[in-house]
Amino acid sequence: MRSEAASRRKVVLYNPKAVFFTMPLGLLAVGSHLDPERYEVVIVDARLEEDPVATLLTHLPDALCLGITVLTGAPIRDAIHASRAAKRARPDLPVVWGGWHPSLFGTECFEEPSVDVTVQAQGEETFAEILARLEAGESLEGCAGCTYRARDGGVQRNPGRIFSNVGGFRPHDYALLPVERYFALKGRRQIDYVSSQGCHFRCAFCADPFVFGRSWAGLDPVRMGEEIELLWKRHRFDDVNFQDETFFTHADRVEGIAREFVDRKLPITWAATMRADQGDRLPEESFALCRRSGLRRVIIGVEAGSQEMMDRIRKDIRREQVFRSAEKCLRHGIHVNFPFILCFPGETEASIRASLDTARELRAMSPTFETPLFYFKPYPGTPLTAEAVAAGYVLPQTLEQWADFDFYRSESPWLTPEREALIERYRFYQKFGYDVPRGLLRPLQSLARWRCERRAFGFPIERALANVFFPPQALS
Ligand code: B12
Ligand code: SF4
Structure with missing residues (x-):
């Protein structure tokens, strides 16, 4: 029998900053599919940490690998930041990017020197195979579903992995997530x-x-x-x-x-x-x-x-x-x-x-x-x-x-600016006009509906008032 903690290797997974609090299901999927007898999985979610990189670094000294999920857009910047910090602390630590952006740009992501491997599409089996090979000191040559930086520095793209039925993957282990914290942040x-x-x-x-x-x-x-x-x-x-x-x-x-x-x-x-x-x-x-x-x-x-x-x-x-x-x-x-x-x-x-x-x-x-x-x-x-x-x-x-x-x-x-003005007015008047009738605001709501039906958006006085009383929420 395996002697628990001593033989388990630590795998650290990182979710970049974002403005919503959806649980990081991609990381949960790849982390849960790993054999719990062989790996200890730690998920660091930048959205939950005051200083995410500092938290990340505390987990790296004995880690086998760092995996990061990367959506196109702003998360890329935080993914780069975290990958670079990890490499500075542990130059030997393999950094693997998975998720939508590396699925679309598996090769281009290697422009970032701190990235060692990218995973395309489903990550469960590919990530498990990458870890097994890393542990065994083997190369990733032929490991389906990933692209890797070879020892000579060149980027090698392996064939894609055949789509697997999700029913064959291990159940998602929510014990890997601080579920109560997500509830609190979602309200x-x-x-x-x-x-x-x-x-x-x-x-x-x-x-x-x-x-x-x-x-x-x-x-x-x-x-x-x-x-x-x-x-x-x-x-x-x-x-x-x-x-x-x-x-x-x-x-x-x-x-x-x-x-x-x-x-x-x-x-x-x-x-x-x-x-x-x-x-x-x-x-x-x-x-x-x-x-x-x-x-x-x-x-x-x-x-x-x-x-x-x-x-x-x-x-x-x-x-x-x-x-x-x-x-x-x-x-x-x-x-x-x-x-x-x-x-x-x-x-x-x-x-x-x-x-x-x-x-x-x-x-x-x-x-x-x-x-x-x-x-x-x-x-x-x-x-x-x-x-x-x-x-x-x-x-x-x-x-x-x-x-x-x-x-x-x-x-x-x-x-065009004219299109944007029309759409933004529509957005406001539709939402407001057809909302649940609200006491003293009813006449303004009728007016908003009338405006939408006739596309008559001149002198948007209600919009100005609403902006004063209900300022739009800042998103980021
Ligand atoms: C929840 C969600 C979000 C959350 C993000 C949660 C988080 N992680 O922080 C929020 C609300 C922030 C969000 C925002 C947006 N999203 Co969104 N979102 C989703 C949604 C609905 C679910 C994601 C999910 O949990 N999937 C379930 C998990 C299991 O699947 P997965 O994430 O793909 O993970 C698998 C693989 O990708 C891979 N994998 C993932 N991460 C990793 C990491 C490693 C290390 C490895 C090895 C593998 C791996 O393995 C996993 C298991 O197979 C998807 C649609 C979908 N169903 O996937 C869209 C989706 C990801 N979003 C999308 C888009 C377009 C957006 C938005 C632009 C707005 C919009 N129209 O929805 C914004 C902006 C994103 C940004 N730039 O900030 C696109 C993809 C865009 C892209 N190229 O990145 C998707 C695919 C929807 C679509 N069909 O268009 N989104
Ligand atoms: S291709 Fe599928 S997932 Fe994408 S928008 Fe159409 S129905 Fe939705």
């Missing part, structure tokens, strides 16, 4: 959980098809029922926020999950992503079952208002399906978040107005329907970005430039 007892990976669809603005090759795999409902019940007994959360890309991929799986929650009498609510075509196909009884099991909100990406633009972005949904799903959700008391993306490359004025009008129609159906408006950003790994590049758009070239690629900032070559 509610909400657990994040991911029940599937990938997506079968091909939306032209989304990197998922590029990273997972349109594969999808989901956990079995009984396993989920058991895991979530066990987690609930430990942490007494009241809400599960599913972080899946397309939770409602198979109706029978979703029904099974809902039945598990009902049969186990779990006193929880839950929220997940649903495509409009999936909602349209899902029988009324299934909606009712989901509602009974606690479904409180779905996110249905609409993205565009005209069928022409929906087709151009390969959404593969019909406009009618959005409204039919909306009606079903309304009938069953399920809240909906319908995100839109505005100002796609070459998008016409008429197309933008069609999106704003569709957002308004949905918002007008219920104050429980939200219609967040995003500006198109050419996120890497997508056909629309490739088109934009072919038409002359210059993507960031260095890691530093990718770190400045901030989705909160609205400027883009496809956004």
Whole structure:
């Protein structure tokens, strides 16, 4: 028998700073899949630490490896900072980057000298194999799913790893996370959980098809029922926020999950992503079952208002399906978040107005329907970005430039000041006008609705007043 702590090797995982407090499920996935008899996993989440790098450094002296999860954008800067600090403290320590940015730019990340390995797509098996090879002092030659800096300094890209069914991975071990701290920072007892990976669809603005090759795999409902019940007994959360890309991929799986929650009498609510075509196909009884099991909100990406633009972005949904799903959700008391993306490359004025009008129609159906408006950003790994590049758009070239690629900032070559003014006014008046009627504000809300219907946004006095009384929240 193995003598515990003495033989276990420490693996340190780092989550860069971000402005939301979703649990770091990518790190939880790769950390949980490692054999607990062989490895002690430590997750350092920069969002929870006053001085994240100082905390990180305390764990490094006896570490076998440092793994960092890297999203495109601002997290890159913190990932670089942490990697450099780690290398200064332990020049021999292998630093592995995984997650979305290294999945898209596996080779380019090596511009940063402190990066030794990048992992593409699913990390569970690849990371376990990397660690086994590091322990054995072997090279990473032929280790599927990763790119590495070879001994001669050159960068070697291995073939991709075949997509695995997530049901074959070990359950996520939430004991690796200070769950109560996330609850406190979120301001509610909400657990994040991911029940599937990938997506079968091909939306032209989304990197998922590029990273997972349109594969999808989901956990079995009984396993989920058991895991979530066990987690609930430990942490007494009241809400599960599913972080899946397309939770409602198979109706029978979703029904099974809902039945598990009902049969186990779990006193929880839950929220997940649903495509409009999936909602349209899902029988009324299934909606009712989901509602009974606690479904409180779905996110249905609409993205565009005209069928022409929906087709151009390969959404593969019909406009009618959005409204039919909306009606079903309304009938069953399920809240909906319908995100839109505005100002796609070459998008016409008429197309933008069609999106704003569709957002308004949905918002007008219920104050429980939200219609967040995003500006198109050419996120890497997508056909629309490739088109934009072919038409002359210059993507960031260095890691530093990718770190400045901030989705909160609205400027883009496809956004004129007039368009931005129109969209921002729409954003405000829609949210305010169609919100739950609020006492003395009712006349102003009627005026806001009138403005949206007629697109009459001159003299935005209500907006000025609202900015004084309810200043917009700073995001970063
Ligand atoms: C939660 C979430 C967030 C959280 C981040 C949580 C955190 N870690 O701090 C918040 C809310 C901050 C966020 C913000 C944004 N996000 Co986000 N987000 C997600 C979401 C819904 C879930 C992530 C998750 O937990 N997945 C579950 C885990 C298990 O999967 P995973 O993270 O991919 O991890 C696997 C592999 O990537 C790999 N891996 C991951 N990390 C590591 C580390 C190591 C060492 C190794 C070896 C492997 C490895 O192994 C894991 C297991 O297979 C994903 C969609 C999705 N379902 O993945 C989008 C997603 C990651 N977000 C995306 C985008 C576009 C954004 C935003 C721009 C806004 C938006 N429209 O959502 C912003 C800005 C990000 C930024 N620059 O700051 C894109 C990807 C963008 C990109 N290229 O990085 C995704 C894929 C959604 C999409 N389809 O477009 N997001
Ligand atoms: S946007 Fe959603 S449905 Fe479309 S490819 Fe991406 S994950 Fe799939």
